[in-house]
Amino acid sequence: MAHLLQQNVLVVCSCGSLKPLTKLYFCRHCVVLRCGYCVSQEVDSIYCSNCLENLASSEAKLKKNRCGACFDCPCCFHTLTIRATTVSRINTQPEGSPASASKTSVKSYYLSCFFCRWTSRDAKIPDQPTATSSNWPEHENPHVARISSLIEYYKIITLRERLEKENRMFLHSSRRNYQHFSEKFGLTAMLARKRAGLPPLSLGRDDSSSTPQVTPAEASEEVEALPENIFSEPVNVLKLTSLPQRYVIPDLQPEFVADLFPIHKQLFIKRSQRCKSCLHNIFKPEYGPASIKFKIHLAAYYYVPEIRIMEMIKAKSGKATELCLKISNPAQISTQIQFLQLIDVPEESPQIEVPIVDEKKDDTGDKKSLTGVTTAQKKAYPLEKPRIVKYELNSEIILPNVTFHLPARDDTAEYDDSSESQPTPDHISVVWKKGNKLVVKFSVIPNEDLVDQDEIRIGFIMRYTYHDKIISPLEQKEGKDVNIDVRHYLNVGSIE
Amino acid sequence: MSKSEVKIYHGAIVCKEAKLRGDVTVGSMTVIHPCATIIAEAGPVVIGDGNIIEEQVIIVNRLPENGETSEETPVLRIGNNNVFEVGSVVESTSIGDNNVLECKSYIGPGVNLGNNSVVGAGCRLTIPEQVSDNMMVYGKNCARKITSDKPPNQYLQREFLTKVLPNYHLLKKSRISASQGSSQTKEDKG
Ligand SMILES: [Zn+2]
Numbered sequence: 001m002a003h004l005l006q007q008n009v010l011v012v013c014s015c016g017s018l019k020p021l022t023k024l025y026f027c028r029h030c031v032v033l034r035c036g037y038c039v040s041q042e043v044d045s046i047y048c049s050n051c052l053e054n055l056a057s058s059e060a061k062l063k064k065n066r067c068g069a070c071f072d073c074p075c076c077f078h079t080l081t082i083r084a085t086t087v088s089r090i091n092t093q094p095e096g097s098p099a100s101a102s103k104t105s106v107k108s109y110y111l112s113c114f115f116c117r118w119t120s121r122d123a124k125i126p127d128q129p130t131a132t133s134s135n136w137p138e139h140e141n142p143h144v145a146r147i148s149s150l151i152e153y154y155k156i157i158t159l160r161e162r163l164e165k166e167n168r169m170f171l172h173s174s175r176r177n178y179q180h181f182s183e184k185f186g187l188t189a190m191l192a193r194k195r196a197g198l199p200p201l202s203l204g205r206d207d208s209s210s211t212p213q214v215t216p217a218e219a220s221e222e223v224e225a226l227p228e229n230i231f232s233e234p235v236n237v238l239k240l241t242s243l244p245q246r247y248v249i250p251d252l253q254p255e256f257v258a259d260l261f262p263i264h265k266q267l268f269i270k271r272s273q274r275c276k277s278c279l280h281n282i283f284k285p286e287y288g289p290a291s292i293k294f295k296i297h298l299a300a301y302y303y304v305p306e307i308r309i310m311e312m313i314k315a316k317s318g319k320a321t322e323l324c325l326k327i328s329n330p331a332q333i334s335t336q337i338q339f340l341q342l343i344d345v346p347e348e349s350p351q352i353e354v355p356i357v358d359e360k361k362d363d364t365g366d367k368k369s370l371t372g373v374t375t376a377q378k379k380a381y382p383l384e385k386p387r388i389v390k391y392e393l394n395s396e397i398i399l400p401n402v403t404f405h406l407p408a409r410d411d412t413a414e415y416d417d418s419s420e421s422q423p424t425p426d427h428i429s430v431v432w433k434k435g436n437k438l439v440v441k442f443s444v445i446p447n448e449d450l451v452d453q454d455e456i457r458i459g460f461i462m463r464y465t466y467h468d469k470i471i472s473p474l475e476q477k478e479g480k481d482v483n484i485d486v487r488h489y490l491n492v493g494s495i496e
Numbered sequence: 497m498s499k500s501e502v503k504i505y506h507g508a509i510v511c512k513e514a515k516l517r518g519d520v521t522v523g524s525m526t527v528i529h530p531c532a533t534i535i536a537e538a539g540p541v542v543i544g545d546g547n548i549i550e551e552q553v554i555i556v557n558r559l560p561e562n563g564e565t566s567e568e569t570p571v572l573r574i575g576n577n578n579v580f581e582v583g584s585v586v587e588s589t590s591i592g593d594n595n596v597l598e599c600k601s602y603i604g605p606g607v608n609l610g611n612n613s614v615v616g617a618g619c620r621l622t623i624p625e626q627v628s629d630n631m632m633v634y635g636k637n638c639a640r641k642i643t644s645d646k647p648p649n650q651y652l653q654r655e656f657l658t659k660v661l662p663n664y665h666l667l668k669k670s671r672i673s674a675s676q677g678s679s680q681t682k683e684d685k686g
């Protein structure tokens with residue numbers, strides 16, 4: 001597991017950031033590496049991590065992105081669990097004879113934290129007769145009226161602004177298609193207002209009269225006096241809340257532990273990643289919150305040959321030292337691997353054709369959408385120039401000038417003990433070879449000016465062949481082999 | 497101090513592999529797992545009834561580090577129905593009743609636990625003090641709070657261990673009968 005997280009072998013993403021291979025994606029459509037920074041993150045579904053309930057985004061918004069049924073501990077922020085107790089009640093009959101006093105045991109439920117043993121009884125919340133958690137008491141936000149009036153006000157402001165913007169756009173727009181005739185009269189906005197239940201606006205002209213007035217907040221110079229007993233009574237830290245405990249309930253901000261109140265659990269999201277260039281999904285989880293599987297799973301770990309350092313080296317500055325790297329091919333297809341110096345291939349701008357994002361080209365985009373071509377292309381994000389890699393190299397690596405052949409990954413080979421006969425290494429630099437794995441030895445010469453304990457940092461390009469199976473209708477059916485250069489930066493050891 | 501003064505009261509389950517050194521008294525119904533270590537170095541260790549002492553637990557009545565010797569021999573007294581979870585270390589001088597020491601917790605010298613307290617997993621109490629009753633120590637910063645809830649009763653777990661452990665482990669023989677044992681614990685309480 002540790003090698004998955006190691007920071008010694010870093011790979012340059014197409015955006016120029018340095019990451020371990022396990023944190024990179026591989027877009028099969030653009031045939032480039034992508035990382036978390038250079039893909040667009042999209043919210044797929046919203047769910048509660050405790051009860052795994054799936055919520056629609058509008059519903060989640062309504063519930064302020066919190067689960068209605070699950071609670072967090074206000075003391076240590078772990079999830080609260082519902083615990084049952086049996087309370088025996090003695091029903092005394094009016095006669096008072098001991099025989100008539102009958103015992104009935106009733107189940108009652110309270111919330112409890114297994115980690116810090118906080119219970120809802122600490123908050124003086126009465127035990128509930130049912131386990132269904134919908135009827136736990138809610139605390140009242142003291143500012144609810146003010147907040148809702150502000151929200152109402154800003155809703156109208158945004159609507160007005162959008163309307164004005166749209167009007168301006170249509171006045172200056174040189175576009176001529178029939179669509180904007182309907183827009184010209186603000187029909188969509190009017191419909192939106194109608195749906196929102198707001199009074200109609202007179203088409204965004206200067207009518208400040210229809211804007212609802214809110215009283216602006218006023219700062220007051222007067223500060224509440226400290227309570228009398230603060231000077232006389234000793235401070236009991238155990239009764240006071242910590243700052244995180246206060247701010248996790250922003251509307252109450254309780255000062256004392258006794259005033260803590262269960263917090264509704266914050267909802268989680270499932271994200272999918274999309275390539276900004278070709279707008280294909282790179283990662284897409286299955287929709288259901290209980291599933292940990294993926295529909296689309298283009299991790300670079302499954303496509304790009306992985307390089308691992310066999311052993312960190314101890315070297316002397318200026319002296320050539322042997323370094324063994326293990327290369328494994330994760331793909332289902334064999335590949336050819338070559339090593340090149342970093343300077344052999346200049347750091348180019350990404351080999352992606354810039355999609356149609358230009359403002360001027362909007363017309364063509366629109367036409368395309370009318371003719372039925374996907375509107376996806378229109379939405380493509382402008383790609384930033386890749387950043388410059390900041391990784392100081394301080395040593396030289398001598399690379400073998402051969403092409404290595406790596407067979408496809410075969411999961412059954414690992415259990416096959418019969419293949420003891422080692423295939424003869426095809427080059428002197430090959431130390432070991434088995435299945436889709438290969439150990440190659442390199443020679444590293446640390447610079448003369450390195451001193452004791454300095455890291456030895458090298459870099460090279462691994463060029464491997466990738467079988468592109470995405471068939472464009474114009475090209476041949478089988479797909480084609482392409483060479484992909486992956487720039488590697490390694491910290492291979494230290495000066496002794 | 498005479499050597500090998502281990503006293504085990506009737507009904508206690510002490511596995512043979514457990515390391516008990518010096519003047520150690522184990523009350524009845526106490527369960528000691530095979531790899532626990534109890535060392536009476538500076539003075540006797542007296543463990544009450546119904547405790548569960550799990551694997552890798554170390555309970556030491558340690559000689560003071562500065563080499564000082566007080567006139568009285570210090571006694572490490574552990575009450576009843578405490579649970580020492582895996583890997584907890586006790587070097588304190590007094591532990592009350594119904595406490596839970598969660599995994600890898602540490603009670604340093606001079607720290608006296610009261611009753612119904614819980615020392616959370618990995619929490620360390622190192623500064624000498626008298627910990628008040630119902631204290632809960634939890635989290636990586638050893639945050640504290642007073643709980644209204646008592647730690648859960650370990651009766652079922654103890655019963656289970658009493659049944660299961662003898663099936664797989666040799667036990668140290670108890671030397672003292674139950675009647676003597678109960679009188680002994682009564683004295684302890686008094
Ligand atoms: Zn990137």
Ligand SMILES: [Zn+2]
Binds near residue numbers: 048053068
């Ligand atoms: Zn929930």
Ligand SMILES: [Zn+2]
Binds near residue numbers: 113115117
């Ligand atoms: Zn808690």
Ligand SMILES: [Zn+2]
Binds near residue numbers: 027031277278280
């Ligand atoms: Zn792409």
